[in-house]
Every structure is written in C-alpha cells, then in structure tokens.
Amino acid sequence: MDSSKPLWSSQPFKAVYTAYFLLKTPVHLLLLSVGYIVKPLRPLPSWSVRDNVHAAMARMLFSFWSATWSQRPVYTAPEKAHDRHALVDPPPDSYFTGALVASDLVKPVAVDAIWFPSPPSSNPAELAKQKVILHFPGGAFVLAFSHESSGRPIANMLNKHFKADRTIWAQYRLSGTPETCFPAAVQDAVSFYHYVISLGVNPANIIVSGDSAGGNVAIALARYLQSNQPNLPLPRGVVVFSPWVHVTATAGRDYDREPPSRADILHSSVLQWGADVYRPQAQLPLEIEAYISPLHHPFELSVPLYVQAGTAEGMYSHIRSFSxxxxxxxxxxxxxxxTPLAPHNLPFCHEQFGRKKEFEESLDEASEFLGPANGI
Structure with missing residues (x-):
C-alpha cells in the first residue's frame, strides 16, 4: 500500500489549502451555474442545471478531501447514539481464515455499530423472528460520514421498503495505515455479521447491504461466507448499490477513462487514494485480488444478489459487467x-438529485427479488 500523505494534509499547508478552497469554491460554482444555463456546456446535457452543479460541487469536495486526507469530513461519534451504539468484539481467530487471516499488522479489532431506529430486543425469541439489514456505508475505503445525517435517512428507507425491523449501520475501519489495509474492512464485516447472528437473529432474516465501497465489502463478505471458511450460515440475500467493483492499482485513471465520469459526483483522486491505501500492494495473489476487485472474478453464490447502478455514473459499465x-x-x-440518468450512489444522494422515486422503485424491486417467491 502507498500511505505517503500529500503536502496539503499537514499543517500549516492544510489551513492554507482550506482557506483557498473556501474562497474559490463559491465563485467557481457561481460561474458554473451561469455557464450551465447553456445546455451544450453542461457535462451531462440531459441533467438540469441544478443536478450538474450538485455533481460539480461533490467532485470539488471529494478532490479537497483527497488532497487534505480529510477522512471524517461530516462525522458523528458513535457514542452519541447512546443505547443504539454497540461495540462489536471480533469472534475467535478461527473465523478468519484464507484471505482474511490475521497478520502481524492487520488483525480483527472491536468496531462500532449503530442500530436504527432502536437497539435490538433483549428477547432472543423475539429477535429470531425479526428482519435485520446489515448495511456497509460507502466512502472509497477512506471516508466516513455521519451515522445521523447520512445513516439515519438511508436506514429509514431500507427499513421501510424491506419491511425490516432494524438496520445496523456497520462502519468498518477506514484505510490509511498498514494496519487498516485489506483485509481489515472485510474482517470487520465478518465481526458485524457474527455479532448479529450471535444475538439470535435468524440468518434467513438478515439482508446484507452496501453502497459504493460498502457494496464492495458486502460482496467480499458474501464471497467469504459462500466459501464456508468461517462456518457461518449465509444471509437471506445481498443488495448492493453502485458497488465499487474495479479497485485496481490504477483506479483513478480507470475511472477517468469512462465517459460518464466527467459528469458524475466522484473525483478520480478519491478513488486513487482509496485504492492506494486499501490494496496491500500493487500486485496481489489472485485470491486476494478477487476480494479487493471482484470485476472479472465471479463466484458461486447460493443466495440472491441484487445490484443497482445509475447510467450516469462513471462506474456503470464496470458494475454492469460484474453483474x-x-x-x-x-x-x-x-x-x-x-436506473436511467442516476448518478453514483443513490442511497447517498437521491434527495439532492431528485431521484427519491427511482431509489424507492429500486428498493421495492430488491425486496420483491429477495422475497418468498425466490424460496428464501
């Protein structure tokens, strides 16, 4: 992994760059708003002025966070969730084998889980009948967002459309040090999944979900559970939104080669940053590569897999090919x-882009797909 930090991530340079960004960005956005009135000048002419400006602002923010290595730009401490917060201890080492085996540097650790809308019941008989969604949020493996401002709206939508009793917001470790590169995030995913089962929740009532990099983690967890290495039962199904499936050593350049990337919300720098610190090294054994970058590494999966992607996102062709x-x-x-003309990661940005209806339609379709009609 490459953990060398950019100049602007250290003080006093970070303060200078931040001041420059705060002064420049409003002017830049104003000029873009005027320019985008002319339809051919918009990165995506079929989007409104507002949508194009929202996407431009997102790209600027991702670029800024990458340049300054700001890993928690909008963050809420897990302890603020009070009784909805659970500190999840990892299961015994025997649950981590093969690609996830602990090394001298990367070892399973305790991780924070947030329950929505309330903490789990203490009655095992009641829990056994309840449906739980285990959701892994996105962030290119390097960014964590607030479980309140980001997590709560997403959890509410998941609970509503999947008719679930609870969603657990499972924030895995962010990469950035030799101790937090792969397989840290997937080790955490195993810990979260084991925790939910250990409470008494029936695996057939657990839906594993994830968006963007979190979708990558959800797919990796499914691959690992399918291998039967941890001797854990499979969940009811897996649902991923805009999963990052092409996490290569040249992730930034790969993304920029895709025509929709010019208009999408992501900036290639955040993907390159994430790939640099998540991948242990540029060249990896095939088994490890398959977990990190699942495109072109399909696997047998005995539970349903639902994949959503927007046609206006830079990752669209990779996600479609993986599916x-x-x-x-x-x-x-x-x-x-x-989803026609949708940007990357609808769970995260459907409100800003006026795509709530499209997101809800996708959720309803996923719920039906994972339902009793499929024998689950």
Whole structure:
C-alpha cells in the first residue's frame, strides 16, 4: 500500500489549502451555474442545471478531501447514539481464515455499530423472528460520514421498503495505515455479521447491504461466507448499490477513462487514494485480488444478489459487467437494476438529485427479488 500523505494534509499547508478552497469554491460554482444555463456546456446535457452543479460541487469536495486526507469530513461519534451504539468484539481467530487471516499488522479489532431506529430486543425469541439489514456505508475505503445525517435517512428507507425491523449501520475501519489495509474492512464485516447472528437473529432474516465501497465489502463478505471458511450460515440475500467493483492499482485513471465520469459526483483522486491505501500492494495473489476487485472474478453464490447502478455514473459499465459475469455462473440468482440518468450512489444522494422515486422503485424491486417467491 502507498500511505505517503500529500503536502496539503499537514499543517500549516492544510489551513492554507482550506482557506483557498473556501474562497474559490463559491465563485467557481457561481460561474458554473451561469455557464450551465447553456445546455451544450453542461457535462451531462440531459441533467438540469441544478443536478450538474450538485455533481460539480461533490467532485470539488471529494478532490479537497483527497488532497487534505480529510477522512471524517461530516462525522458523528458513535457514542452519541447512546443505547443504539454497540461495540462489536471480533469472534475467535478461527473465523478468519484464507484471505482474511490475521497478520502481524492487520488483525480483527472491536468496531462500532449503530442500530436504527432502536437497539435490538433483549428477547432472543423475539429477535429470531425479526428482519435485520446489515448495511456497509460507502466512502472509497477512506471516508466516513455521519451515522445521523447520512445513516439515519438511508436506514429509514431500507427499513421501510424491506419491511425490516432494524438496520445496523456497520462502519468498518477506514484505510490509511498498514494496519487498516485489506483485509481489515472485510474482517470487520465478518465481526458485524457474527455479532448479529450471535444475538439470535435468524440468518434467513438478515439482508446484507452496501453502497459504493460498502457494496464492495458486502460482496467480499458474501464471497467469504459462500466459501464456508468461517462456518457461518449465509444471509437471506445481498443488495448492493453502485458497488465499487474495479479497485485496481490504477483506479483513478480507470475511472477517468469512462465517459460518464466527467459528469458524475466522484473525483478520480478519491478513488486513487482509496485504492492506494486499501490494496496491500500493487500486485496481489489472485485470491486476494478477487476480494479487493471482484470485476472479472465471479463466484458461486447460493443466495440472491441484487445490484443497482445509475447510467450516469462513471462506474456503470464496470458494475454492469460484474453483474453479467455473476449471472453467468451456474446456479446464481442475480438481478441488475439500471436506473436511467442516476448518478453514483443513490442511497447517498437521491434527495439532492431528485431521484427519491427511482431509489424507492429500486428498493421495492430488491425486496420483491429477495422475497418468498425466490424460496428464501
């Protein structure tokens, strides 16, 4: 992994760069707002002026966070969730084998979980009948967002449309040091999943979910559970939104080569930053590569996999290809949902882009796909 920090991440340079960003950005956005009135000048002419400006602002923020290594730009301490906060201890070492085995540097640790809308019941008989969504949030493996301002709206939508009793916001470790590169995030995913089962929740009532990099973690967890290495039962199904499936050593350049990336919300620098610090090294054994970058590494999965992507996102072609590869594996049940003109990560930005209806339609379709009609 490359953990060398950029100049602007250290003081006093960070303060100078921040001041420059705060002075420049409003002017830049104002000029873009005027320029985008002319439809051909918009990065995506079929989007409104507002949508194009929102996307431009997001790209600026991602670029700024990457330049300054600001890993928690909008963050709420987990302890502020009070009784909805749980400190999840990792299970015994025997649950971490193969690609997830602990090394001298990367070891399973306790992680923070936040429950929505309330903490789990203390009655095991009641828990056994309840449906729980285990959700891994995105952030390119390097960014964490508030479990309140980001997590609560997403959890509310998931609970409503999947008719779930609770969603657990599972913030895995961010990468940035040799101790937090792969397999740290997936080790944490195993810890979260083991924790939910240990409470008494029936695995058939657990839906594993994730957006963006969190979708990558959800897919990696599914791959690991399918291998039966941890001797943990599989969940009811896996639902991922805009999963980052092409996490290569050249992630930034790969993204920029995709035509929709010019208008999408992500900036290539945040993807390159994430790939640099999440990947242990540029060249990896095939088994490890498959967990980190699942595109072109399909696997057998005995539970349904639902994948959503927006046609206006820079990752669209990679996500579609991954879904097609998974669908070609004999016995797999895969549903790919293409949302027209949607940007990256609808769970995170559907409100800003006026795509709530499209997000809800995708959630309803995913719920139906994972329902009793599929024998789950």
């Amino acid at each position: 097609e590869e998974m669908d070609r594996v004999g016995g797999n049940r895969v549903r790919f949902h293409s």
